[in-house]
Amino acid sequence: xxxxxxxxxxxxVSKALNDAQLRSNLKKAMSxxxxxxxxxxxxxxxxxxxxxxGNSIRRRALSKLPELLEQLEQKCTANGIQVHxxxxxxxxxxxxLDIIKSHDAxxxxxxxxxxxxxxxxxxxxEENGVEVLETDLGEYIIQLDHETPSHIIVxxxxxxxxxxxxxxxxxxxxxxxxxxxxxxxAIARTTLRQKFFAGEIGISGVNFAVAETGxxxxxxxxxxxxxxxxxxxxxxAVMGLEKVVEHLKDVxxxxxxxxxxxxxxxxxxxxxxxxxxxxxxxxxxxxxVHLVILDNGRSxxxxxxxxRETLQCxxxxxxxxxxxxxxxxxxxxxxxxxxGPIGSILTPQMEGLDRAGAMATAxxxxxxxxxxxxxxxxxxxILRILRNESYTAGDSPHSVKGNGYKKNxxxxxxxxxxxxxxxxxxxxxxxTKMLGMIGAYLPxxxxxxxxxxxxxxxxxxxxxxxxxxxxxxxxxx
Amino acid sequence: xxxxxxxxxxxxxxxxxxxxxxxIPDAPEMPVLEWTPAERIDRLKGLLENMHxxxxxxSHTEWVERLKEFLKTHSLGNVLYAPETPLGQTLASVWExxxxxxxxxxxxxxxxxxxxxxxxxxxxxxxxxxxxxGALILWPxxxxxxxxxxxxxxxxxxxEADHIHNTFSEALSAGQWQDNMPTxxxxxxxxxxxxxxxxxxxxxxxxxxxxVVFILDQ
Numbered sequence: 001x002x003x004x005x006x007x008x009x010x011x012x013v014s015k016a017l018n019d020a021q022l023r024s025n026l027k028k029a030m031s032x033x034x035x036x037x038x039x040x041x042x043x044x045x046x047x048x049x050x051x052x053x054g055n056s057i058r059r060r061a062l063s064k065l066p067e068l069l070e071q072l073e074q075k076c077t078a079n080g081i082q083v084h085x086x087x088x089x090x091x092x093x094x095x096x097l098d099i100i101k102s103h104d105a106x107x108x109x110x111x112x113x114x115x116x117x118x119x120x121x122x123x124x125x126e127e128n129g130v131e132v133l134e135t136d137l138g139e140y141i142i143q144l145d146h147e148t149p150s151h152i153i154v155x156x157x158x159x160x161x162x163x164x165x166x167x168x169x170x171x172x173x174x175x176x177x178x179x180x181x182x183x184x185x186a187i188a189r190t191t192l193r194q195k196f197f198a199g200e201i202g203i204s205g206v207n208f209a210v211a212e213t214g215x216x217x218x219x220x221x222x223x224x225x226x227x228x229x230x231x232x233x234x235x236x237a238v239m240g241l242e243k244v245v246e247h248l249k250d251v252x253x254x255x256x257x258x259x260x261x262x263x264x265x266x267x268x269x270x271x272x273x274x275x276x277x278x279x280x281x282x283x284x285x286x287x288x289v290h291l292v293i294l295d296n297g298r299s300x301x302x303x304x305x306x307x308r309e310t311l312q313c314x315x316x317x318x319x320x321x322x323x324x325x326x327x328x329x330x331x332x333x334x335x336x337x338x339x340g341p342i343g344s345i346l347t348p349q350m351e352g353l354d355r356a357g358a359m360a361t362a363x364x365x366x367x368x369x370x371x372x373x374x375x376x377x378x379x380x381x382i383l384r385i386l387r388n389e390s391y392t393a394g395d396s397p398h399s400v401k402g403n404g405y406k407k408n409x410x411x412x413x414x415x416x417x418x419x420x421x422x423x424x425x426x427x428x429x430x431x432t433k434m435l436g437m438i439g440a441y442l443p444x445x446x447x448x449x450x451x452x453x454x455x456x457x458x459x460x461x462x463x464x465x466x467x468x469x470x471x472x473x474x475x476x477x
Numbered sequence: 478x479x480x481x482x483x484x485x486x487x488x489x490x491x492x493x494x495x496x497x498x499x500x501i502p503d504a505p506e507m508p509v510l511e512w513t514p515a516e517r518i519d520r521l522k523g524l525l526e527n528m529h530x531x532x533x534x535x536s537h538t539e540w541v542e543r544l545k546e547f548l549k550t551h552s553l554g555n556v557l558y559a560p561e562t563p564l565g566q567t568l569a570s571v572w573e574x575x576x577x578x579x580x581x582x583x584x585x586x587x588x589x590x591x592x593x594x595x596x597x598x599x600x601x602x603x604x605x606x607x608x609x610x611g612a613l614i615l616w617p618x619x620x621x622x623x624x625x626x627x628x629x630x631x632x633x634x635x636x637e638a639d640h641i642h643n644t645f646s647e648a649l650s651a652g653q654w655q656d657n658m659p660t661x662x663x664x665x666x667x668x669x670x671x672x673x674x675x676x677x678x679x680x681x682x683x684x685x686x687x688x689v690v691f692i693l694d695q
Contacts, residue, residue: 025675028675028676029675029676032676033676046508049505049508052502052504052505053504053505053507055502055504056501056502056503056504057504059499059500059501059502060501062499063494063499063501064494065490065493065494066487066490066491066494069487069490070487085482085483085486086482087482087485087486091482135683136673137671137673137674137682138671138673141673141674154672154673154676155673156673156674157676159674160675161674161675161677164674181674181675181677181679182679184674185671185674185679185681185682188682189681189682189683192683193594193683196594196683197590197591197594212655213654213655213658214658215658221669221670221671221672221682222669222670222671222682222683222684223627223669223682223683223684223685224682224683224684226627226663226684227627227683227684230623230624230627230661231586231624231628241486241490247655248649248654248655248658249646249649249650249655251645251649252507252644252645252646252649253507253646255645256610256645263672266524266609266610266611266666267607267610267611267612267664267666268666269528269665269666269667269668269669269670269684270663270664270665270666270669270684271612271663271664272661272663273658273661273662273663274660274661275658275659275660275661275662276660277660278660279619279660281619282618282619282622282660283582283583283584283585283586283619283622284585284586284622284623284624285622285623285660285661293486295482295486295489299486299489299490299493300489300493302490302493302494303489303492303493303496304496305496305497305498305499308493
């Protein structure tokens with residue numbers, strides 16, 4: 001799944017749809033997450049007000065992105081945090097390797113981070129002889145099974161406790177089979193404690209980076225993130241360059257929106273704000289803190305006035321939980337690390353439409369994602385732009401990587417004809433009349449055959465609405 | 478590689494920003510939430526308890542007795558404390574032989590890591606609390622290091638009631654945090670927890686299994 005070359009969206013979709021266990025695991029989990037979110041934002045007016053604040057904070061940050069990143073770098077550096085920049089995921093992985101090698105370290109302990117999944121960081125480090133251990137319980141579970149996360153917040157949500165029980169029993173030495181969640185939890189605690197003790201390098205993501213103070217904020221419930229950022233000698237944090245916010249006072253509303261939208265919590269167990277490595281006289285904390293800032297296509301998104309809204313995302317996962325497509329497929333069928341509505345708008349822009357354009361089709365455009373999005377990302381607008389871009393190259397205001405991959409003469413001709421028919425009154429009148437007469441007898445070929453294989457063919461009315469209105473003497477207004 | 482990457486990324490970002498078209502809607506102000514001091518205590522206590530913390534509200538004179546009762550009824554072998562803080566000095570002066578052994582965090586982690594990871598409880602002060610979302614604010618320091626509230630099995634936190642703020646935003650501006658951020662600040666709202674297996678909420682994953690809070694009221 002980690003290898004994009006193996007992505008076959010149609011095949012993986014039908015595999016997911018036919019997996020009864022997966023469907024039932026997902027259905028239970030997604031409806032529960034939706035209900036929890038609803039309960040934490042009970043008042044529509046308050047929620048709208050709060051998300052207007054969130055939207056404004058994120059838009060303001062994006063409008064000043066270069067200066068805020070420079071300010072962040074300057075503040076971090078002054079605080080003793082070493083800042084590194086990476087254009088591509090390969091560059092970012094190399095930065096990690098260089099830092100780790102400079103300490104001769106062999107064991108890295110890692111907190112949950114989606115951007116590190118985007119980089120396939122674990123793979124890059126392991127190839128170079130560094131053991132990387134995921135310490136978030138969900139991430140630990142899927143790492144044991146050599147899988148990728150299927151959800152950006154609850155990565156092992158596709159598995160039920162029986163499957164996890166079997167996995168622990170098979171993969172962790174001397175572990176009895178148990179389906180009791182508390183016992184599975186205890187097994188993970190004991191196993192990982194030794195690693196927290198021994199870990200030389202701690203790796204984390206960043207939820208918000210505050211330019212004003214050079215502070216890295218991390219949101220979590222388990223305490224593994226605190227372990228990774230406190231116990232080892234070296235902490236390396238990695239963030240997509242859009243994660244920066246201007247002021248410290250921007251943090252509380254975003255935090256409230258993030259935890260409420262993600263898991264229906266007023267606040268997570270821990271909110272961890274890191275502003276420097278261990279200072280003179282302090283008894284613990286890493287002696288070195290590094291921050292890797294990754295671009296990987298984000299600066300290109302920022303250049304497009306419409307597509308840049310993708311970068312407002314705070315990675316809460318609410319769009320996944322409410323998406324009728326995601327809740328039936330789960331994350332793996334999408335083939336890339338970011339699934340669901342956010343993945344469908346983000347991944348094609350990162351990977352190119354020619355590779356990941358199919359993801360933009362994985363939506364009914366119902367708009368549920370837009371209704372719940374805590375920062376008001378216009379998902380359906382962006383999805384439509386990406387779908388159009390799939391057919392357009394050269395003559396569009398957008399220039400999404402890999403665009404025009406679906407462009408073909410037959411479709412161009414059909415759509416040109418459609419446009420002409422609907423912009424010329426005489427042609428329109430004639431063709432609607434014709435369809436009324438012969439529509440039912442059209443041969444079911446090509447796309448029409450595909451369409452009607454699972455749907456009833458629409459019946460064309462004998463008379464158009466326009467004609468009926470005219471007969472009844474209704475005027476245009 | 479890095480310096481080139483920095484320049485290329487920033488150049489692309491600057492030219493992206495020059496494309497313009499940024500619309501930044503006026504954001505409404507954050508709703509002002511205010512409770513009376515008594516309501517703040519009640520709300521914080523209630524929310525922490527919902528998250529499975531144990532909360533005692535006690536006066537400055539009686540809280541130590543409540544702590545002793547707690548320690549005597551729980552089988553804890555030792556308690557980690559910060560000898561140089563006012564709280565630490567109080568604890569040392571009232572400690573009794575029949576209580577768990579009081580151990581000071583007075584070396585660097587390198588010198589005592591094994592012992593730290595084996596501690597049964599850690600007792601810390603707090604910078605304040607947040608009534609709205611139910612959280613403690615911890616401000617670790619030279620005297621009171623970061624791991625004290627993380628590696629022991631039980632975290633005991635002591636909070637002055639008049640340090641409870643209505644909201645996180647209010648705490649930020651009251652303390653002028655933007656001008657004096659320390660190495661690490663933490664908000665803590667309960668014992669460590671997870672719902673990663675079938676969304677079943679379970680407590681005590683990697684951090685403390687129990688959070689015990691003493692709110693000191695007048």
